[in-house]
Amino acid sequence: MDITPVTRTAVSDVVFGQLVAEILSGRLAAEEALPGERELAERFGVNRHAIREALKRVQQSGLVRISQGGKTRVLDWRANAGLDTLSQLVSAGALPPLQILRDIAEMRRSVAADAARLCAERASDEQRAAVLAAAESYPTDSASIADTFGPDMDFWTAVIEGTGNVAYRLGLNTLVAGFTEVGWQTVVDLGLGEEYVDRDAHIDLARLIVDRDAAGAHRLAEELLGRTVARIAAAIKE
Amino acid sequence: MDITPVTRTAVSDVVFGQLVAEILSGRLAAEEALPGERELAERFGVNRHAIREALKRVQQSGLVRISQGGKTRVLDWRANAGLDTLSQLVSAGALPPLQILRDIAEMRRSVAADAARLCAERASDEQRAAVLAAAESYPTDSASIADTFGPDMDFWTAVIEGTGNVAYRLGLNTLVAGFTEVGWQTVVDLGLGEEYVDRDAHIDLARLIVDRDAAGAHRLAEELLGRTVARIAAAIKE
DNA sequence: CGCAGCCCACTGGTCCAACCAGTTGACCTG
DNA sequence: CAGGTCAACTGGTTGGACCAGTGGGCTGCG
Structure with a gap:
């Protein structure tokens, strides 16, 4: 039942x-x-x-x-x-879900990458420690994408919290709402989101942030989130 | 009267x-x-x-x-x-206007810089031409900051339009709304926004976009908008 | 005495009906 | 025909009634 x-x-x-x-x-x-x-x-x-x-x-x-x-x-x-x-655009059927997904992913990439940089630059010790802790909470290997959603949220929330930028904080909420509206069923179906499962990369990123390596954190974050963008772009082309 | x-x-x-x-x-x-x-x-x-x-x-x-x-x-x-x-945060007095201004400026920087890159990569010929036209509509030298607001909006709207990214398009609206709420009186008072008046830089940026120089456009846009961020940061420190 | 279960007071949700307050354009008047 | 007037729209506000869930206090049974 x-x-x-x-x-x-x-x-x-x-x-x-x-x-x-x-x-x-x-x-x-x-x-x-x-x-x-x-x-x-x-x-x-x-x-x-x-x-x-x-x-x-x-x-x-x-x-x-x-x-x-x-x-x-x-x-x-x-x-x-x-x-x-943004989230209404999905349910209204105004635009193809995949395009909205791509747009969200692109915005997430640039915002989160910048957040990683800013976090490395100016987050407090506690905040940077929280980022590392969140990264280490990532499930190991075999986890399904759905199980990774929570930890992934926690990780990026910690990063953005470390920037002290309210616009980023609120923007994250909105992007997540839009993403949820599309439904991560779409994500799973398309085999997108390999990035989610890459526990090691997130830990590396967290280390860079802890070490205050702003440039390095920016670069790695952009690469990490760029994977999703590329995947979606490939899916659209088909 | x-x-x-x-x-x-x-x-x-x-x-x-x-x-x-x-x-x-x-x-x-x-x-x-x-x-x-x-x-x-x-x-x-x-x-x-x-x-x-x-x-x-x-x-x-x-x-x-x-x-x-x-x-x-x-x-x-x-x-x-x-x-x-975001815009309500200002009128509610929940956060100091300058901090919100900084947060908006930072988000604008990363979003607009990425938009410049994407625009250079994939905008149509007409769209890129529109960007150049918008850049050339910038007032020359002696204009006051207030007079530059319109052309500046037009320019970045054209850039973002060229990316075809709805999230960026809507995000721009929201950021502008927040900015307006703070009131550019604050901006003028602090002598911020030198970037606005830099007609040449905008034309250079437009040229890079027209030439499909994605990396160059990204770099220049980031530098251009970074000036504002730096100014606000300096103002906050005082 | 203890606790299950009922019941009522309180919460938000919906409706009807009337009237106030701007806007607009047709119509009447000079 | 130009001008002003006014009636028929529009949204804005109010009052009051009733429906529909929630939750805590009270009752009565074990």
């Missing part, structure tokens, strides 16, 4: 999801006017308040412009949406 | 802002329970619906966990908030 916890979804969440999908997929073009709240409420078969809760969130995402008295209009999401919208 | 357009702020926006500020500033600690919606409505002096609209957005920002029947609890924003929360 396979039990999954029931997921009770709030109506406003459903409305939000559908509106976002309409916009990101381009079915609602930029500058186009949305139906009025009352009409949306009728069409969705829900109360107007639910529509408003959803609409406010769509606005927060930078996807529409709401103005009292006037109509609510769609914005060009590429020019106005924030990085947090 | 100095006329500023009146800004009519929705009550739910005010509530949202205050709640976010309470959380980001740490006055509401993680795992702490928020007052009930009915009590919040009474304390803010607004209707419960307004509270709910705000609360839903706070949830979307990853700052609270809402559960029907149970109480709404605060989350650890460093571990759960997305990059879009």
Whole structure:
């Protein structure tokens, strides 16, 4: 027997999801006017308040412009949406999952590589020790990719924590959210993520950081994360 | 006479802002329970619906966990908030503006440098031409920093557009939003942003991109944006 | 006396209905 | 025909009622 916890979804969440999908997929073009709240409420078969809760969130995402008295209009999401919208792009089916995966991997590479450098440069002794400890928590060889996800998160979180850069910290959260949305089932299927299992490389990287070898840490991190980028790029080409 | 357009702020926006500020500033600690919606409505002096609209957005920002029947609890924003929360950090006064500025500048450096590389590698002819055109639109010498903001945005937008990386595109939006929130008054006051005015360097960079010199473009972009990072770092030290 | 189990008070979720407040354009007036 | 007026939209706000989970206190059985 396979039990999954029931997921009770709030109506406003459903409305939000559908509106976002309409916009990101381009079915609602930029500058186009949305139906009025009352009409949306009728069409969705829900109360107007639910529509408003959803609409406010769509606005927060930078996807529409709401103005009292006037109509609510769609914005060009590429020019106005924030990085947090990344994860919605997947579920909206606006872009092929593999492309989003590649984009995430590329951003991760440059951000994490720089983080490794900064961490080596200015992290405290405790923070650098934490990085090494996280690296050593990596499972040995035979572990499956799924089992490596946790330790990998811990490792990079420790590195980024060592930089003291909030933007990197929050950016990591967003990228992980986007990645999760794509689902690492895709990752497993494609045989991506060899890098994850490379325990030794992570320990080497941690040592470089502990030794304050900023340049070396930067180089190794870039190489390490570049592997994933290359794999995805290869998968796309097929 | 100095006329500023009146800004009519929705009550739910005010509530949202205050709640976010309470959380980001740490006055509401993680795992702490928020007052009930009915009590919040009474304390803010607004209707419960307004509270709910705000609360839903706070949830979307990853700052609270809402559960029907149970109480709404605060989350650890460093571990759960997305990059879009960056701009709120400023207005909430959770962190010194200069630190946020530094963090943004650092992230911009690594992202934009990588974007320059990728753009040189794989942008179409039209896209690379657009980059060059944007660079040439830079004002000459005597322009003030404020006047350079527009052209600078255009230039980097063109570069990132050339990479075809959505994550970079959306990330740029978020970083700019955060930067704007800090207010470039701070930037001007500190005499930061010499880089902005360096028209020649941008044209050189554009040429490297047009010539598909990925490594060269990466190096120059990193140097160019690194100037800002260094300036801010120096300002912080004082 | 101890504890299982019920029950109610409290949480958030949804709905209905009304009214306020800007925006817009059709229409009427001079 | 130019101008101003006003009514019919738009979103913004309020009140109140009720549904639906949660959790702790109380009750009553063993």
